[in-house]
Amino acid sequence: MGLHTILVAIDGSDHAEHALETAIDLARHQPARLVLLHVVHPLASMSMSTDFDDYERLEHVHISTADVLRAMGDRVVEGALRTCGAAGVPATSIVRAGDPTRVIVEAATDEDADLVVLGSRGLSDAKGLLLGSVSHKVISTAPTPVLVAR
Secondary structure (H helix, E strand, O other), rough: OOOOEEEEOOOOOOHHHHHHHHHHHHHHHHOOEEEEEEEOHHHHHHOOHHHHHHHHHHHOOOOOHHHHHHHHHHHHHHHHHHHHHOOOOOOEEEEEOOOHHHHHHHHHHOOOOEEEEEEOOOOOOOHHHHHHHHHHHHHHHOOOOOEEEE
């Protein structure tokens, strides 16, 4: 199977780091380009600390949880892009908001990915136990093969 485009879902977790390492190894041997995807989940803002509300009152600035989550996603992606660059693997990045499963599957289609690589668990392990893991849902719905790294 010739791989040209590998979509890698990253969220800053250890499992996602391992998925990125696995994807880099695959990309080196194909050669393939990587598309790094970070999904900002809207429900994550519900678990954010109220410290931002206190900060806003004290500093008279408005910081939305969406802004904070987006900045965190950008930081995760920037680190992953540096890792790819150091490994000599071409990579681009995407940060999108929405349901992680839906966004991953849509990005795989949009990017014409030959393979999706993601970690077996992300940052929200407890939520994954309640709703079913993102990796399991992606395996069931992705238009391409999925490699789950542990």
